Amino acid sequence: MSLLELDDVKVHFPIKKGVLVDRTVGHVYAVDGVSLKVEAGETYGLVGESGCGKTTLGRSVLRLVDITEGSVVLDGTDLAKLPGEEMRRFRRRLQMVFQDPLGSLNPRQNIESILSEGMIAHGIGKDQEERREKIKAILDKVGLPSNALARYPHEFSGGQRQRIGIARALVLEPDVIICDEPVSALDVSVQAQVINLLEELQQELGLTYLVIAHDLAVVRHISDTIGVMYLGSLVEEAPSDALYAEPKHPYTKALMSAVPVPDPEVEDKRERILLTGDLPSPANPPSGCRFHTRCPWARAERCSTERPQLRDVGGGHRVACHFAEEIESGKLALTRPTGIDAVKESEDVVVDERTGEEAEVPAALLTADSTTKPDPVAVKAKVPSAAETPGDRTADAVAQDSDAPAKDGGAATPDASGEEEKQNKTG
């Protein structure tokens, strides 16, 4: 049995209407039948574009949102069936590291108080002295000096604050840590340090992670197994290397082909799959295969009526596509352009709304309906905007951000990077 098992988990949020009497007029199918297993000591990476239900799934494991259907089993215990008090005790074993380290730390509490809070609630440590010793040891493990204890969250850089968030989870000695976009609010250089730290801690302490991220690069680096979500469901799951070597679902192929490769020669020859159309609303998902409205290989007769189940295609690789094998062998003709040729040949020039600059947009993305915006997944591959290209900012920010563990030098003072991050978020 795996340490954490999710079986057909559904989270449907009711859509209410009415002034005096709340009427349920529909549902947001945020998570719609996800089954996955996280093995002890391993990392499961969950990827998908914004709005696909990743965060809701993570929160449902912690019972921070109610599960509509299905089960979440931790070490043999079905959490959905636990009464409140027992669930409270179990919660110690499941901890979360949040995306926004500053927003998740109370600015009025010093680090000792923040880290003690959970320990007191769960009866860890017989007195404050014992708790302090434990906190100091954990701070050391995450690369922060013990004099950080008396300081406040705003006195640390973004990366250091995330180390505090990780320490807060660790002091409770959890079985599983759910990391929800753990590095997406950080500079790229700092991201690598935090990811490396998570890996080191895993090796040293035998931790188990469920890492949720929209960034394939982040998940690839750290995961043993990766699950790809689209509109509330898993469309593909495989060991990390297999997924990257041979993505089998058309959506995964499109996600992968949108990630730029640093080598220009490889980049030039690479197959591109550009999706047209927007992500459908989870309140009104398409019938049959949820991806059929954007899939370049969709077959009207089957894909729009029959919902594909995740099925094993060998080597622990599971895919929810009726035609995965035919697509793989090249036997299935395209029913929509993938935009491969269009990328190379298009000379259409339009103005990028976000930057106000002229941007080349592949002709394939300019659909007959001019009101339809190009899909951001596809566009990102060709026209990254200034705001979406962390690499550009990093060149300057790297020099300024001092996330390197300040073991002997004391905690960092408010630094330029911290300010810059805040401005970035508000801007």
Ligand SMILES: Nc1ncnc2c1ncn2[C@@H]1O[C@H](COP(=O)(O)OP(=O)(O)OP(=O)(O)O)[C@@H](O)[C@H]1O
């Ligand atoms: N409490 C809620 N009530 C109603 N709808 C919700 C609620 N929480 C999330 N949703 C909706 O559920 C869908 C999935 O949201 P979720 O935040 O889980 O996606 P995500 O993949 O984590 O996206 P992001 O990376 O942007 O957070 C979205 O359409 C969202 O608007």
